[in-house]
Amino acid sequence: MGNKLSEADLIINRDGTIYHLNLLPEDLAHTVITVGDPDRVSEISKHFDRIELKKGKREFLTHTGYLGQKRITVISTGIGTDNIDIVFNELDALVNIDFETREIKKELISLDIIRVGTSGAIQSDLPMGTILASSFGLGLDALMKYYVHELSVDERPILEAFQSHASHIKGIHPYLTAADPGLLSRIGTEMEQGITVTAPGFYAPQGRQVRAKNAIPNFIELLNTFRHGKYRITNLEMETAGIYALAKALGHKALSVNAILASRVNFEFSKNPDKVVEKAIKMVLDKLS
Numbered sequence: 001m002g003n004k005l006s007e008a009d010l011i012i013n014r015d016g017t018i019y020h021l022n023l024l025p026e027d028l029a030h031t032v033i034t035v036g037d038p039d040r041v042s043e044i045s046k047h048f049d050r051i052e053l054k055k056g057k058r059e060f061l062t063h064t065g066y067l068g069q070k071r072i073t074v075i076s077t078g079i080g081t082d083n084i085d086i087v088f089n090e091l092d093a094l095v096n097i098d099f100e101t102r103e104i105k106k107e108l109i110s111l112d113i114i115r116v117g118t119s120g121a122i123q124s125d126l127p128m129g130t131i132l133a134s135s136f137g138l139g140l141d142a143l144m145k146y147y148v149h150e151l152s153v154d155e156r157p158i159l160e161a162f163q164s165h166a167s168h169i170k171g172i173h174p175y176l177t178a179a180d181p182g183l184l185s186r187i188g189t190e191m192e193q194g195i196t197v198t199a200p201g202f203y204a205p206q207g208r209q210v211r212a213k214n215a216i217p218n219f220i221e222l223l224n225t226f227r228h229g230k231y232r233i234t235n236l237e238m239e240t241a242g243i244y245a246l247a248k249a250l251g252h253k254a255l256s257v258n259a260i261l262a263s264r265v266n267f268e269f270s271k272n273p274d275k276v277v278e279k280a281i282k283m284v285l286d287k288l289s
């Protein structure tokens with residue numbers, strides 16, 4: 001077999017597209033915007049000067065087009081880091097594996113990947129309507145238990161400080177990855193910044209109490225009291241940490257931009273979420289064009 005990836009490891013459909021994303025290698029631009037909600041794909045591509053292709057399968061909807069001279073792909077991931085596993089491995093395969101030979105290419109491509117997502121703030125000075133760039137993603141889900149994940153000298157002390165802050169919570173295995181510094185300084189400078197916690201759910205895993213009883217009391221307080229030097233946790237969502245960690249493992253650059261729809265400390269949810277999301281989209285596209 002040599003270095004050939006087997007048909008069970010890398011699944012290519014009969015029309016030459018990658019298994020879940022339904023894309024051919026040439027369908028993908030090297031600047032990729034990811035969103036959770038498939039309806040948000042057209043909210044982004046409506047700003048393109050030209051749309052070259054629209055494809056989709058399941059929750060993975062893709063539009064590729066041009067903003068001025070810049071070719072951009074926007075793709076929906078659906079909800080959660082289990083979907084990020086699929087999207088990121090398949091995006092990487094589209095650029096870094098030769099689909100004819102099934103071998104890893106000698107020259108690897110590093111994609112620029114920007115998430116435009118929605119999120120809830122956990123600090124009282126971050127109201128609804130804030131646009132926030134995640135300087136780090138702190139994952140409380142299990143995705144990175146399955147990959148080799150190395151920490152940089154900047155990341156390790158922050159993760160260790162959080163592990164000690166949350167040491168009384170049993171059964172969680174947090175991981176932490178920094179944003180790509182180049183994308184953060186290019187796109188995130190006029191935004192709020194902070195550590196984004198990625199949760200493995202929306203309700204109790206983000207400290208929401210509806211009917212089922214929460215096992216971790218005062219979850220929001222646990223997160224919003226964490227400090228390490230100048231760093232604090234600012235917001236909660238469901239993909240950023242997986243995106244940062246897998247992008248790093250695969251050699252891609254990633255940044256997550258969050259439209260803050262909820263203030264968890266003020267117990268409020270935005271009455272006009274589309275307006276907040278549109279503001280985040282425009283801020284990102286302005287910097288990319």
Ligand SMILES: O=P(O)(O)O[C@H]1O[C@H](CO)[C@@H](O)[C@H]1O
Pocket residue numbers: 035036037078079080116117118119202237238239
């Ligand atoms: O609006 P998106 O990008 O889906 O992001 C957030 O919204 C979803 C939950 O409502 C989760 O995916 C969370 O991360």
Ligand SMILES: O=c1cc[nH]c(=O)[nH]1
Pocket residue numbers: 118119120121202206236237238261262
């Ligand atoms: O509070 C929120 C708002 C949006 N998305 C989330 O995951 N959490």
